[in-house]
Amino acid sequence: MSAAPFSARRAIGAVLATLLGFAFFNALLGVFGLPAAITSLLLFIFLAFLIFLRPLPDRPQS
Amino acid sequence: MKLDPEVLARVQFAFTVTFHIIFPTMSIGLAAFLMVIEGLWLKTKDPVYLEIYRFWMGIFAMGFGVGVVTGIVLSFEFGLGFAKFAQIAGPAIGPSIGLEVLTAFFLEAGFLGIMLFGLKRVGPKLHFFATCMVALGTQISASWILSANSWMQTPDGITFENGRVVVTNWVKVIHNPSWLVRLPHMLMAAFITGSFFVAGVGAWYLLCGKHEIFGRRTVSLGLGFATVAVACQLFVGDLLYGKMLHYQPSKMQAAEGFWEENSASPAPYNWIIIPDQTNQRNRFTLATPVLGSLWLTHSLRGRVAGLKNTPRDLQPTMGMVFYGFHTMFIVAILMFFIVAVSLWLRVQQRLFSTRWFLRALVIMTPSGFIATIAGWYTAETGRQPWVIWGILRTADAISPVPGGAMLSTLIAFVVIYALFITAFLIFAFRMIRRGPEDAPDHAAASGSLMNALRTQVMDHAAAAHPGEGR
Numbered sequence: 001m002s003a004a005p006f007s008a009r010r011a012i013g014a015v016l017a018t019l020l021g022f023a024f025f026n027a028l029l030g031v032f033g034l035p036a037a038i039t040s041l042l043l044f045i046f047l048a049f050l051i052f053l054r055p056l057p058d059r060p061q062s
Numbered sequence: 063m064k065l066d067p068e069v070l071a072r073v074q075f076a077f078t079v080t081f082h083i084i085f086p087t088m089s090i091g092l093a094a095f096l097m098v099i100e101g102l103w104l105k106t107k108d109p110v111y112l113e114i115y116r117f118w119m120g121i122f123a124m125g126f127g128v129g130v131v132t133g134i135v136l137s138f139e140f141g142l143g144f145a146k147f148a149q150i151a152g153p154a155i156g157p158s159i160g161l162e163v164l165t166a167f168f169l170e171a172g173f174l175g176i177m178l179f180g181l182k183r184v185g186p187k188l189h190f191f192a193t194c195m196v197a198l199g200t201q202i203s204a205s206w207i208l209s210a211n212s213w214m215q216t217p218d219g220i221t222f223e224n225g226r227v228v229v230t231n232w233v234k235v236i237h238n239p240s241w242l243v244r245l246p247h248m249l250m251a252a253f254i255t256g257s258f259f260v261a262g263v264g265a266w267y268l269l270c271g272k273h274e275i276f277g278r279r280t281v282s283l284g285l286g287f288a289t290v291a292v293a294c295q296l297f298v299g300d301l302l303y304g305k306m307l308h309y310q311p312s313k314m315q316a317a318e319g320f321w322e323e324n325s326a327s328p329a330p331y332n333w334i335i336i337p338d339q340t341n342q343r344n345r346f347t348l349a350t351p352v353l354g355s356l357w358l359t360h361s362l363r364g365r366v367a368g369l370k371n372t373p374r375d376l377q378p379t380m381g382m383v384f385y386g387f388h389t390m391f392i393v394a395i396l397m398f399f400i401v402a403v404s405l406w407l408r409v410q411q412r413l414f415s416t417r418w419f420l421r422a423l424v425i426m427t428p429s430g431f432i433a434t435i436a437g438w439y440t441a442e443t444g445r446q447p448w449v450i451w452g453i454l455r456t457a458d459a460i461s462p463v464p465g466g467a468m469l470s471t472l473i474a475f476v477v478i479y480a481l482f483i484t485a486f487l488i489f490a491f492r493m494i495r496r497g498p499e500d501a502p503d504h505a506a507a508s509g510s511l512m513n514a515l516r517t518q519v520m521d522h523a524a525a526a527h528p529g530e531g532r
Contacts, residue, residue, distance in 0.1 A: 014406075021402040024402075026356070026357075028297050029296055029357060030297075030360055031360050037297055037300065045290055048286075048405060051405050052408070054411075056282055056414070058279065059275065
């Protein structure tokens with residue numbers, strides 16, 4: 001990934017993440033119905049656990 | 063000036079319960095957090111988990127103490143301000159409050175001492191068991207109180223005879239129509255409150271460049287809990303919305319800020335309104351088109367029912383319900399944004415180095431408390447003019463006490479609670495500023511505010527004259 005503070009790749013990633021987040025928000029609110037809300041809740045928690053499994057450093061990396 | 067005892071009784075109860083709810087919310091959230099942290103410490107033997115446990119145990123202990131004291135006051139206020147309510151509804155809600163004491167308080171009291179003072183006095187597994195029992199106790203306590211309050215919102219299992227509630231089915235009184243949705247909504251609110259509190263303090267340490275390992279671990283854990291809890295809360299919140307729309311339509315009509323019997327199609331989502339209750343209209347509205355249909359009816363063209371569907375004498379005050387609900391909902395949106403961004407930053411390994419995000423976390427530290435209080439305002443002001451929905455009006459539940467007496471007790475509560483909150487904030491900020499490394503193995507009971515202040519003065523003196531020692 002580019003070290004620049006703003007890059008096209010990062011901007012596209014941010015837009016996609018925003019759209020994904022908005023979709024999850026609406027699904028969790030039940031906009032697409034109860035089955036979709038339950039599915040999206042389980043999927044959101046599953047994705048979150050996958051991300052949590054990635055270790056984060058306890059100290060700043062030099 | 064004529065003092066209205068009804069208004070004063072309501073203001074007094076609102077003030078004391080607003081103050082009270084801060085502390086059990088924190089206790090429930092932190093107790094669950096401490097249980098998980100101690101479990102992780104037992105599993106991994108990583109000393110950082112023990113450091114986190116010791117640090118947060120002190121703040122939990124203070125919050126727990128203030129929560130118990132301010133909770134007891136509420137029971138007495140049933141007599142002070144709402145004696146007729148206690149007389150009429152006592153047969154239904156009295157046992158729930160009594161059972162809270164028998165099941166939850168006894169459990170907490172039995173194990174709290176081991177939890178707070180037993181880290182070096184009992185084995186680690188017994189200590190962990192004590193922490194689990196205290197956490198369980200806080201949740202049992204919440205379940206009884208939510209049962210009693212939910213019965214006031216959606217009463218069931220009773221008949222009304224000779225001006226008094228008579229219980230016909232205890233299971234229906236406890237397991238009333240809204241309890242099983244309102245309870246997880248409240249528990250999730252407490253978990254979220256604790257999570258953002260913990261993450262906010264950790265973020266503050268990282269911004270200050272202090273306690274780096276502790277800060278990183280608490281930010282990570284706090285956001286981890288918050289991510290799961292916020293997602294669950296959005297789901298449960300929508301279920302509760304549907305339940306309340308069925309059982310208390312006027313509350314939700316007021317919460318969404320619509321007056322007409324049916325809104326336009328598609329309905330906008332109101333963010334800011336200036337309601338005019340007398341003329342049954344909004345003087346000003348700021349809204350997003352279509353979003354009202356989408357979020358409130360789950361369709362693109364659905365219409366939303368307005369408050370004119372409810373007779374005027376049975377309408378709640380729209381402004382209070384609307385802004386209570388919208389404060390809660392907007393804070394929930396911000397929380398979801400924060401946890402979603404945290405996942406993105408975690409993937410990019412920038413969670414601890416993105417300073418704007420850490421600043422946002424510090425700002426969000428009290429967000430759970432704000433959302434919880436706003437949610438309770440929605441629940442209680444939206445139930446008006448009823449104190450027990452459809453059975454007893456608030457105006458008929460007030461004690462026959464002169465307005466002057468009610469005002470004097472209100473002033474006394476304000477003064478005493480101001481002292482409480484001052485003491486709590488002084489102790490809490492002191493503990494946070496001191497940091498995790500100096501956290502004791504047991505809850506530090508200095509005995510008095512004077513002692514705490516004296517210690518602070520001595521700390522300052524020692525800092526000013528470092529060579530002299532103490």
